[in-house]
Amino acid sequence: MDKFAAAGKPPQERRRVRAAQYLRMSTEHQTYSLDNQRDAIRSYAEVMGYDIVATYEDPGRSGLHLESRPGLKKLLFDVEHGLADFETVVVYDVSRWGRFQNIDESASYEYRCQMAGVRIEFCAEQFGNDGTVGSDVLKAIKRSMAAEYSRMLSQKVFMGQVRAAGMGFHVGGLQGLGLRRLMIDQSGQPKLVLARNEHKNLQSDRVVIVPGPPEEIATVQLIFRLFVGSRKNEADIARYLNARGIGNDFGRPWKREGVRRILTNEKYIGNNVWNRRCTKFKSKMVWNPPDQWVRAENAIEPIVNRRLFEKAQQKIELLYPRMSDDEMLAALRSVYKREGKLSDEIINAAPECPSSWRYRSRFGGLLNAYRLIGFLPPRKCHFMDLRKRLEATRHQVMEDLLVAIKGAGGQASYDPETELVRVNEEFTVVIAIARCRVSHSAYPRWSSRPAGEVPADIFVLIRMHPGDLAIRDYLIVPMHEIAEIRGDFHVNNGMRLDSFLYPSLDPLVALAERASVGSAA
Known part of the structure; x- marks a missing residue:
């Protein structure tokens, strides 16, 4: 209560503060359940005199990166776009804000909220987030502890998986056609054959691989016989199976790569191999060298003859020698x-x-x-389509502007060679459009060619919403005010420039409006 008493007036005498709450829980501990966080924040809000008017949640989300946390991304978007009807955001503790491996990343998101006039408070921490030296030092320590906890937890989980895989237990990945996952208790007694997307629910239970349905086993053995005993390659075998209506382990038509996975899966001869690839801390997946694989020989009941399997590997080497x-x-x-x-x-x-x-x-x-x-990669094709769509939007805006100016009694024309709109033979307008690029930290940015490239009196920039399907706003600015801008625009560009942002082109139409002498008198 000392932290609350330092606020001065009793809570009931202070102005009620509109606040939001941010809740996040991965799967690490029941202490951090959303209900527990919500109860703690409610108690804190009652003492502080806050009204919780908005809730942002990331249930079952890791705190390592922003990309997988739609709740926090929406919070940042609302705060920075003026959609936040609250003054503060209450979070349970620093670790719920995030376990970012770079503590500066955690600080940057908090700073962005503060710059938009929204402060962050941690109700379960023993310090007030008031910007004092002591508060900042403790907060930095807490951020480092949150990041280190994730690193330690990852290492412990990995070592446990290595030990379990070395003992022949299944610790992750697809088992393959003709095989099933069997859940067993700590004494090795069978409990349940797990279906797809089912997982064990007790830490003491284990999962082993066992032979599956006879018809699937027969399909696997057929693939090996066709590959070794005939001139068929993987693509031929895929067509052979599809012609006979035999689906893969997902019930879909076969492809060449699916047949290759069958032919190279050592589980069919009883070997449990794990850690061929890995991705730690949500980083990009990497393929590990063979000396890092975890292998358990004869851990699974084989369904393919070992000699037949070895002949298949030899044929693969002959068909596909290592290429430079x-x-x-x-x-x-x-x-x-x-x-x-x-x-x-x-x-x-x-x-x-x-x-x-x-x-x-x-x-x-x-x-x-x-x-x-x-x-030309498909990604480039996507951007080509996007550019065409944006250009169509720009031309539509230009046509609507010409119609609106004429409707207001003015005159306007468009010159396709100079790309200028001439209004009342008095001033010229150049209209550009910028797609919205959202960075990995959910910070919107708009890029446009330098305004000075086209001589005009007024520069108009159409800024799109994220997704580039709808127009966000219009920047309508005299050319001399924007001459030093090199083409990058952000959510906040400074008071001088942001004062020229409008929800429509009405200010431009008003400039072109003409009134009769009689009505003007």
């Missing part, structure tokens, strides 16, 4: 020339090409491989 970077790109270029385009499906169906995931692992992604052979 230049050889892989040459094969990809050949497929591109033949098909006229590239995709996962096209690459995996081409017999002369390695699989698409090999291009990803070798070149750091398919887009990088595409660029190396001169293929």
Whole structure:
């Protein structure tokens, strides 16, 4: 209560403060359940004289990154766009705000709220977030502790997974066609065969891989026999299975890469292999070298003869010897020339090409491989479509402006060569449009060509909402006021520039309006 008493007046005598609450819980501990956080914040608000008028939640969300937290992203968006009808945000403690591995990232989000006039308070911390030296030092320590907790927890979980996988238990990943996950208790007694998306609910339980339905086992064995005993490659086998209505483990048609996964899955001969790839702290997935794999021999009842499996691996090596970077790109270029385009499906169906995931692992992604052979990636196609849509929006705004000016009694014309709108033969207007780019920290930004490139009297910038489907606002500014801006605009550009933001082009129409002499008198 000491922290509350320092506020001065008794809470009931102070002005009621409108506040929001932010709640976040991963799966780490019941102490941080949303209900417990909500109860603590409610008690804090009653003492402080706050009215909780808005709630932002991130249930079951990790605190490592902002990308996976829609609640916090919406909070930042509302605060920075003037949509927040509150003065403060109450959070349970520093760790609920986030366990960002870079503590400066955590501080930046809090700073952005403060710059918009909204302060952050932590109701369960032993310090007031009042900007004093002691408060800032303790807060920095708490942020470091929150980040370190995630690192320690990740390492403990990883070591536990390594130990479990080495003992032959299933710790993650798909088991494959013809196999099932069996949950067993701590004494090894079977409890339940887990269906897809089902998981064990007791920490003492374990999961092992067991043979699945006989018809699926027969399909797996058929794939190996066709590959080893005939001239069929993976693509041929996929077509063979699809022609007979045999689906894969997801019930979908077979593809070349799916057949390859069957042929290279060591679980079918009884080996449990884990940690082929990893992604820690929500980072980009990386493929681990074989010496980092965790392998448990004879941990699973085999459903494929080991000798048959080894022959399949030998044939794979003969069909697809290790290719150099230049050889892989040459094969990809050949497929591109033949098909006229590239995709996962096209690459995996081409017999002369390695699989698409090999291009990803070798070149750091398919887009990088595409660029190396001169293929315009699909992402570029997306941006081309986006530019066409934005240009259509710009022209529509221009046409609406011409109609509105004429309706107000003025005259306006558009010159496609200079891209200028001439109004009443008195002044000229150039109209640009900027898509909204939202950074990984949910900070909107708009980029436009430098205004000084086109000589005009007034510069108009159409700023789009995130997603670029709707217009956010219009920047209508005299050219001499914006000459020093190089084309980057943010949510807050300073009072001088932000005073020229309008929800419509009505101010421009008002400039062009003409009134009769009689009405003017």
